[in-house]
Structure formats: C-alpha cells, structure tokens
Amino acid sequence: MRIFHTSDWHIGRTFHGYSTLDAARTVLGAIPGLVSELGIDVVIVAGDVYDVTNPSAESTQVLQQAIVAIREAGALVVVLSGNHDSATKLGFAGPFSAAYGLHLLTQASEVGSPVELADEHGPVDIYGIPYLQPELMRRQPWVGEQARTQHDVVSAAMDVVRSAIERRGSDRRGSERRRSVVVAHTFVAGAESESSDSERAITREPLKAGGVDAVPVSVFEGVDYAALGHIHSRIQLSDAVRYSGALMHYSFKEAGKPRGGWLVDIGADGLDSVEWVDLPVPRPLKEITGQLNDLLLSEEWEPYKDHYVKATYTDDTKQMDPLRKLRTRFPWCAEVIHRPSNDHEASTASYRERVQGKSDTEVFESFLEDVRNGEGSSEQESRIFAEVLSEYEATEQSR
Numbered sequence: 001m002r003i004f005h006t007s008d009w010h011i012g013r014t015f016h017g018y019s020t021l022d023a024a025r026t027v028l029g030a031i032p033g034l035v036s037e038l039g040i041d042v043v044i045v046a047g048d049v050y051d052v053t054n055p056s057a058e059s060t061q062v063l064q065q066a067i068v069a070i071r072e073a074g075a076l077v078v079v080l081s082g083n084h085d086s087a088t089k090l091g092f093a094g095p096f097s098a099a100y101g102l103h104l105l106t107q108a109s110e111v112g113s114p115v116e117l118a119d120e121h122g123p124v125d126i127y128g129i130p131y132l133q134p135e136l137m138r139r140q141p142w143v144g145e146q147a148r149t150q151h152d153v154v155s156a157a158m159d160v161v162r163s164a165i166e167r168r169g170s171d172r173r174g175s176e177r178r179r180s181v182v183v184a185h186t187f188v189a190g191a192e193s194e195s196s197d198s199e200r201a202i203t204r205e206p207l208k209a210g211g212v213d214a215v216p217v218s219v220f221e222g223v224d225y226a227a228l229g230h231i232h233s234r235i236q237l238s239d240a241v242r243y244s245g246a247l248m249h250y251s252f253k254e255a256g257k258p259r260g261g262w263l264v265d266i267g268a269d270g271l272d273s274v275e276w277v278d279l280p281v282p283r284p285l286k287e288i289t290g291q292l293n294d295l296l297l298s299e300e301w302e303p304y305k306d307h308y309v310k311a312t313y314t315d316d317t318k319q320m321d322p323l324r325k326l327r328t329r330f331p332w333c334a335e336v337i338h339r340p341s342n343d344h345e346a347s348t349a350s351y352r353e354r355v356q357g358k359s360d361t362e363v364f365e366s367f368l369e370d371v372r373n374g375e376g377s378s379e380q381e382s383r384i385f386a387e388v389l390s391e392y393e394a395t396e397q398s399r
C-alpha cells in the first residue's frame with residue numbers, strides 16, 4: 001500500500017495579510033497528478049486541514065475540490081482533526097463520507113477503531129489520534145482523571161491503539177500480518193528545534209529545553225508507521241515516525257524549507273520504504289538585508305520581486321514609509337525591519353545627569369544623537385535650531 005503523508009494544510013490562512021487561498025488551490029491541485037503518476041492509494045492529512053474552527057465558504061470549497069480531485073484520481077483520503085480544526089464540524093459528515101472514500105478521524109472515543117483498508121497482502125488498519133486537549137479528555141474511559149499533558153493523553157491513546165492491534169491481530173487468517181498506521185496531531189520530542197512561530201502552542205511549556213510536555217518518540221512503538229502533524233517542518237524522528245510539515249510556508253522562519261509529503265510504502269511485512277516528494281511552492285519566501293536604497297535599486301534583489309519578502313534595512317536612521325517604497329519593487333513585501341548597522345550606544349545616565357550644566361544647543365545635539373542612532377545635527381538643522389532658539393529668547397525677554 002502506498003500512502004502520501006501530508007499535514008497542516010491550514011486552508012484559509014493569511015500570510016501577513018495576504019490571502020493564501022489561490023496558492024492552496026495550486027498546491028493541492030498538484031496532488032491528484034501525483035496520485036496517478038505514483039500510484040498512491042491513500043492521501044493522509046495529519047491535522048489542521050483548515051486554519052480556523054469556522055472556515056470561510058471559499059475555504060470549504062477549496063477543500064472540497066481537493067478531495068474530489070484526489071478521489072477521482074483514485075486515492076482514498078484520510079483527514080484527521082488538529083488543534084486549529086473544530087473536530088465536531090469537520091467530523092460531521094464522517095459516518096457517511098466514509099462510504100465515498102473520505103475518512104474523517106475526529107473523535108477521541110474512536111482512537112481504538114481504525115479505518116480498515118486492505119491491499120494484496122491483506123488488511124492495513126489506519127488509527128487516528130486527533131488533537132486531544134487534556135482538560136477535555138478526562139471523561140474518556142481510557143484517559144486517567146490526572147491527565148494534564150500531551151504526553152499523558154497521547155500515551156493513553158497509543159495504549160488503546162496497541163491493545164486494539166493485539167486484539168485484532170488474533171483474528172488474522174493464515175500467515176497474513178495485520179499492518180497498522182497511526183495518524184496523530186501532537187508535539188513529539190525531537191521536533192523542538194524545527195518548531196516555528198506559525199504553529200499555535202498546544203503544550204504547556206513548548207519552549208522549555210527538552211520539551212517537558214513533548215511526547216517521546218517511543219510512545220509510537222507498535223505501529224508500522226506514524227504519520228504526524230502539527231510541526232510545520234519536515235522532520236524524521238525515526239524511520240517510522242515522521243512529520244511531513246505544512247502544505248505551504250506560513251512563517252519567514254520556514255523560508256527555504258522543503259514543502260511536500262512522505263511517500264510511504266507499506267509492504268507485506270510492514271514498512272518498506274519512505275521517500276520525500278516535493279509539492280510546488282507558488283510564492284517562495286525571501287529575507288533581504290541592506291541599506292534601503294540598495295534594496296530598492298540593486299540588481300541583486302531583482303529575482304525576488306515576486307517572492308514574499310521580509311526586508312531588513314540597515315540605514316543608521318529610520319526612513320520614511322519604507323514598506324510603501326519597498327512595495328513599489330516587491331509587491332509581496334510582507335514585513336519590514338529596521339536594524340541599523342552601527343548601533344549607537346544609548347546613554348544610561350538619568351535625564352538630570354544628561355542635561356546638567358549643558359547649554360540648550362548641547363542638549364539638542366545629544367537628544368538628536370540619542371533618537372537617531374548616533375547621528376547628530378546637520379549644518380542646516382543646527383542653523384534652524386539656533387534661529388528658533390534666539391527667536392524664543394527674544395520673546396521671553398520682551399515679556
């Protein structure tokens with residue numbers, strides 16, 4: 001059986017205010033071609049299919065078109081709910097969509113009830129562990145009252161999966177080995193360094209070194225393959241435990257990282273091979289750095305005019321309207337940062353210390369240096385200041 005493991009489609013997400021729906025259509029539109037070309041049997045989406053619990057009408061159309069096209073190309077579709085999805089809304093059609101070949105895995109109560117698929121070697125069971133919020137899971141008979149973390153609930157869910165595998169293994173016929181795949185949306189240890197700011201935190205202390213609330217990779221022992229979702233980067237935690245990463249780039253931290261999915265071959269005896277397959281990147285991300293004028297004029301940046309651009313300009317002082325200027329050259333400039341190349345050391349002295357015994361002109365001069373990163377007054381500015389000051393003094397005296 002050949003599986004295409006994807007995750008985190010985040011249909012409907014905006015990128016710095018830009019809609020990504022057209023890009024999503026393009027990327028998802030490439031999957032049916034892969035299905036026929038590579039003979040994919042099942043396309044998995046390991047959670048966060050939508051970006052929000054209440055997706056727009058247009059977002060639902062994009063998802064529907066993608067699923068229909070994949071089904072028409074001949075693959076089944078397995079969709080898990082993630083922390084961005086409403087499990088109830090996404091799962092609404094579950095009981096009857098399965099008859100069409102769209103399996104919606106959204107219910108915690110169903111973690112021990114796999115989708116039963118089969119190939120020429122016999123059955124392949126697909127278990128789903130949707131995003132589980134510990135506080136809401138305590139009523140599940142298989143979750144303890146004490147469950148507090150992702151580690152607690154996902155371990156408990158995998159215990160349920162392993163007992164189901166054991167139970168079902170006993171009704172095997174002949175020499176057939178019942179193979180199993182789990183699809184899960186959670187934070188697994190080892191993924192910390194690849195985590196970016198485009199994933200909404202689901203663990204209590206996601207940034208603490210060692211990931212106090214990350215699920216250990218060993219929790220996924222006992223299945224032939226674990227198709228993970230949540231982290232937006234491609235990560236191989238072991239041969240059989242992997243993140244595919246998100247469908248598109250949703251943060252500049254992900255710039256240049258591969259986008260696509262894992263092509264997973266399950267053979268007669270379990271996992272045969274796993275290979276990476278790229279998906280198109282309709283609008284790549286590029287970070288550019290330099291003096292504002294250089295960014296606006298240098299030939300070096302010409303290839304990036306259709307990229308999403310994050311521009312860092314290094315002029316000593318803040319420039320007027322940098323975003324508007326940059327967008328004349330880079331219409332998809334999403335973010336502008338000012339990082340002066342020489343950082344003037346701001347005085348740590350108190351205001352009183354800084355002005356004590358100084359003339360008005362000296363105070364004016366040091367004020368400018370402070371707010372303009374070390375740049376004092378120009379000749380013209382000094383002249384204007386002197387004029388204003390003498391006018392002021394003249395009025396004061398005539399009172």
Ligand SMILES: [Mn+2]
Nearest residue numbers: 008048199230
């Ligand atoms: Mn996500």
